[in-house]
Amino acid sequence: MAGTRLDPIDRKILAELQADGRMTNVELAKRVGISAPPCLRRVRTLEESGYIRGYHANVNARELGFEVQVFAMVGLASQAESDLTAFEEKCRNWPLVRECHMLNGEVDFLLKCVAPDLSSFQSFLTGQLLTTPNVESVKTSLVIRPAKDEPGVPFDVLESRLKNAP
Amino acid sequence: MAGTRLDPIDRKILAELQADGRMTNVELAKRVGISAPPCLRRVRTLEESGYIRGYHANVNARELGFEVQVFAMVGLASQAESDLTAFEEKCRNWPLVRECHMLNGEVDFLLKCVAPDLSSFQSFLTGQLLTTPNVESVKTSLVIRPAKDEPGVPFDVLESRLKNAP
DNA sequence: TCTGAAACGCATGCTCT
DNA sequence: AGAGCATGCGTTTCAGA
Numbered sequence: 001m002a003g004t005r006l007d008p009i010d011r012k013i014l015a016e017l018q019a020d021g022r023m024t025n026v027e028l029a030k031r032v033g034i035s036a037p038p039c040l041r042r043v044r045t046l047e048e049s050g051y052i053r054g055y056h057a058n059v060n061a062r063e064l065g066f067e068v069q070v071f072a073m074v075g076l077a078s079q080a081e082s083d084l085t086a087f088e089e090k091c092r093n094w095p096l097v098r099e100c101h102m103l104n105g106e107v108d109f110l111l112k113c114v115a116p117d118l119s120s121f122q123s124f125l126t127g128q129l130l131t132t133p134n135v136e137s138v139k140t141s142l143v144i145r146p147a148k149d150e151p152g153v154p155f156d157v158l159e160s161r162l163k164n165a166p
Numbered sequence: 167m168a169g170t171r172l173d174p175i176d177r178k179i180l181a182e183l184q185a186d187g188r189m190t191n192v193e194l195a196k197r198v199g200i201s202a203p204p205c206l207r208r209v210r211t212l213e214e215s216g217y218i219r220g221y222h223a224n225v226n227a228r229e230l231g232f233e234v235q236v237f238a239m240v241g242l243a244s245q246a247e248s249d250l251t252a253f254e255e256k257c258r259n260w261p262l263v264r265e266c267h268m269l270n271g272e273v274d275f276l277l278k279c280v281a282p283d284l285s286s287f288q289s290f291l292t293g294q295l296l297t298t299p300n301v302e303s304v305k306t307s308l309v310i311r312p313a314k315d316e317p318g319v320p321f322d323v324l325e326s327r328l329k330n331a332p
Numbered sequence: 333t334c335t336g337a338a339a340c341g342c343a344t345g346c347t348c349t
Numbered sequence: 350a351g352a353g354c355a356t357g358c359g360t361t362t363c364a365g366a
Contacts, residue, residue, distance in 0.1 A: 036360075071276055091313060099314055341359085
């Protein structure tokens with residue numbers, strides 16, 4: 001299951017598929033230094049054990065007509081567990097909300113939203129988010145420009161840590 | 167190029183590959199209702215025109231040893247364009263910073279960071295981020311739990327908009 | 333658990349519509 | 350621009366070390 005220790009080849013597989021999720025299995029096998037059959041078995045195992053959650057094409061949101069990206073910081077009136085999960089459930093059902101993170105500190109949730117334009121985001125904000133029971137405060141910040149957007153984790157950091165403490 | 171209008175089949179291809187980036191071309195062709203050769207040609211065109219930026223395996227950061235995820239809100243002393251790009255360049259070189267967004271409002275940048283544990287994040291914070299020239303204020307918030315994390319854009323929103331204004 | 337061989341299915345170029 | 354066909358390559362199973 002997810003907790004099985006990974007060997008260096010497994011980590012290399014993950015790093016390669018994070019960088020190029022559509023790489024063929026023979027190419028992957030070549031890069032990690034084993035033949036194709038065991039490489040495929042490892043990939044399947046990593047998928048089944050949850051180390052790999054899926055594969056996704058990264059599509060150009062702006063070209064597709066989603067011109068704005070907005071972060072919303074949400075404060076709730078009640079932070080009882082049932083109220084927290086109720087809000088999370090709401091977020092899962094709002095398609096414009098792509099990410100919802102519960103945070104510590106002043107704000108309860110940080111939401112990453114996309115929308116075709118500012119007015120459609122505003123109508124989501126006033127018509128959906130602000131009218132949700134228990135939502136006390138919402139501060140929104142428009143993304144002016146994205147400066148870095150790397151998926152996943154830095155495998156080089158992982159490897160250097162494992163080298164220093166094997 | 168990126169600006170060419172997409173037809174419904176192209177949008178279906180993008181939606182399918184966003185949901186499963188490792189789908190075979192014949193499966194994709196079946197789902198979008200054309201035969202394999204033209205389907206593959208469309209995919210290549212979408213890749214070359216920038217509608218598809220890449221394919222990535224979604225790896226389980228926590229199981230890999232990245233236990234903490236932190237959002238950092240950064241304020242700069244000077245917002246001159248050269249100072250903004252200088253900070254962005256710094257972010258691109260910090261592996262723990264996975265996303266960097268320039269925002270409007272009180273805060274200048276929002277950073278999404280990952281780290282193996284709190285202490286390694288703290289040493290990044292005090293040793294790197296806070297010692298960067300021009301960084302005036304940093305407020306960090308730990309992610310207590312992720313409630314939603316969907317990649318990409320909601321294609322159903324796109325389709326319903328196109329239906330109402332074709 | 334790996335490698336190697338072999339069968340099968342997919343990717344992809346060509347031609348025709 | 351899409352379909353059908355042909356072929357070379359990738360995927361996947363199986364046997365054996």
